[in-house]
Amino acid sequence: MKxxxxxxxxxxxxxxxxxxxxxxxxxATQDYITLTGPSGSGKSTLLRIIASLLxxxxxxxxxxxxNIAEMDPIQYRRQVSYCFQxxxxxxxxxxxxxDFPFQIRQTTPDVEKQKAALTVVGLPExxxxxxxxxxxxxxxxxxxxxxxxxxxxxxxxxDEVTVGLDxxxxxxxxxxxxxxxxxxxxxxxSITHDAAELKQASRLxxxxxxxxxx
Amino acid sequence: xxxDVNNWSLTLAMLLVMIALWIGYREKLGIDRxxxxxxxxxxxxxxxxxxxLKYIFKVNNVILTLAMLLIIIFNASWNAQKRSNGxxxxxxxxFVAILVSTGVxxxxxxxxxxxxxIPSQVIPISGMIASNSMVAIGLSYxxxxxxxxxxxxxxxxxxxxxxxxxxxxxxxxxxxxxxGMAPTIDSAKTVGIVSLPGMMSGLIFAxxxxxxxxxxxxxxxxxxxxxxxxGSVIACYMAYRNxxxxxxxxxxxxxxx
Numbered sequence: 001m002k003x004x005x006x007x008x009x010x011x012x013x014x015x016x017x018x019x020x021x022x023x024x025x026x027x028a029t030q031d032y033i034t035l036t037g038p039s040g041s042g043k044s045t046l047l048r049i050i051a052s053l054l055x056x057x058x059x060x061x062x063x064x065x066x067n068i069a070e071m072d073p074i075q076y077r078r079q080v081s082y083c084f085q086x087x088x089x090x091x092x093x094x095x096x097x098x099d100f101p102f103q104i105r106q107t108t109p110d111v112e113k114q115k116a117a118l119t120v121v122g123l124p125e126x127x128x129x130x131x132x133x134x135x136x137x138x139x140x141x142x143x144x145x146x147x148x149x150x151x152x153x154x155x156x157x158x159d160e161v162t163v164g165l166d167x168x169x170x171x172x173x174x175x176x177x178x179x180x181x182x183x184x185x186x187x188x189x190s191i192t193h194d195a196a197e198l199k200q201a202s203r204l205x206x207x208x209x210x211x212x213x214x
Numbered sequence: 215x216x217x218d219v220n221n222w223s224l225t226l227a228m229l230l231v232m233i234a235l236w237i238g239y240r241e242k243l244g245i246d247r248x249x250x251x252x253x254x255x256x257x258x259x260x261x262x263x264x265x266x267l268k269y270i271f272k273v274n275n276v277i278l279t280l281a282m283l284l285i286i287i288f289n290a291s292w293n294a295q296k297r298s299n300g301x302x303x304x305x306x307x308x309f310v311a312i313l314v315s316t317g318v319x320x321x322x323x324x325x326x327x328x329x330x331x332i333p334s335q336v337i338p339i340s341g342m343i344a345s346n347s348m349v350a351i352g353l354s355y356x357x358x359x360x361x362x363x364x365x366x367x368x369x370x371x372x373x374x375x376x377x378x379x380x381x382x383x384x385x386x387x388x389x390x391x392x393x394g395m396a397p398t399i400d401s402a403k404t405v406g407i408v409s410l411p412g413m414m415s416g417l418i419f420a421x422x423x424x425x426x427x428x429x430x431x432x433x434x435x436x437x438x439x440x441x442x443x444x445g446s447v448i449a450c451y452m453a454y455r456n457x458x459x460x461x462x463x464x465x466x467x468x469x470x471x
Contacts, residue, residue, distance in 0.1 A: 081376070088367045104381045
């Protein structure tokens with residue numbers, strides 16, 4: 001399969017502190033890669049660099065053969081979407097959150113699409129008007145995830161999205177990831193320690209002290 | 215005119231400063247030095263400006279008047295940028311914001327015939343506009359700094375979803391502009407009930423019929439709304455990009471791991 005993402009000797013340094021070192025990795029289209037490693041090993045930093053929320057201090061990253069340093073970060077982030085561990089929801093209602101992907105593309109929110117997305121993650125359609133303060137932790141994470149995939153990206157970067165969720169919510173989120181991976185050919189890079197998710201993956205990588213283990 | 219603060223009364227009024235000094239001393243506020251410097255500066259600055267204005271009013275020269283306006287606007291910008299907490303180009307941004315807000319507001323007042331294009335009217339009014347714009351911009355900067363720190367996660371999420379810098383900052387921008395305008399809106403609501411503001415009080419002191427004096431105060435209320443809204447909006451829209459780098463990333467993420 002053709003590579004969608006290539007990392008060439010990527011490093012990240014803050015002052016004297018080398019957080020990531022010499023990371024080289026080729027990700028093929030529709031790969032499902034999980035990243036594990038002890039906390040503080042640089043996993044999240046790597047994902048944020050790939051999401052273009054941080055810039056690598058060494059090395060290059062190619063997305064579909066193009067160096068991301070030469071791409072418009074905003075257009076790039078719409079194709080390579082990063083999901084946070086503990087997401088913050090915007091505004092007052094669920095709709096405020098699901099409208100955002102449409103607003104940034106200057107289009108009218110498609111309510112039917114929003115309702116369908118809610119159904120996929122097991123939330124009722126009338127949740128569009130639900131106040132975000134009334135959502136449970138698991139429901140918040142589910143709303144945040146469908147915010148990321150309202151427009152299906154090429155790559156989904158997941159930063160421990162199931163941490164702190166109960167078994168039921170974990171199952172729903174994992175099914176959602178699996179659905180987008182299988183049915184929409186989305187490439188997945190996921191930091192996780194979750195046994196069920198590790199089983200779904202096609203490749204397992206480990207980062208220790210800022211280096212990718214062979 | 216029944217205006218006569220003679221030097222003797224002014225010296226006696228110094229007793230009021232003593233009250234402030236005494237409170238500072240008793241409560242161990244450590245502000246005695248600040249008060250004394252403040253008083254000395256105020257007296258010297260006002261004397262200098264008094265004589266300067268007397269001269270400028272007398273010669274009535276356009277270039278001299280404009281120079282005085284630029285000095286006022288520059289000083290206001292200098293003070294406003296101090297609140298920016300080290301933002302790049304804060305002086306330039308503040309100068310443009312205060313120049314435009316003062317220029318537009320003054321232009322409307324002159325064109326509408328509310329004030330005449332003579333130094334004795336243009337200079338004091340410009341001072342009022344510029345100082346209010348300065349306070350509004352300073353408040354906006356402070357609010358922006360606080361919000362970009364407190365709402366970091368939310369800004370990051372908007373960026374991660376592919377939002378533009380404007381999409382990611384719009385909530386913060388709106389809140390900061392509102393914060394800048396808030397004191398003017400509040401004082402517009404309470405004018406005449408809580409305070410009899412400077413302009414109106416001055417005219418009443420000078421013997422003007424209060425009914426005429428309020429017309430000027432109404433004008434002042436309008437002009438300050440325009441000045442603070444223009445000042446805040448220009449400063450905020452020029453400043454928010456400072457919080458991002460050239461790769462459209464939120465700055466200072468480097469400290470996060």
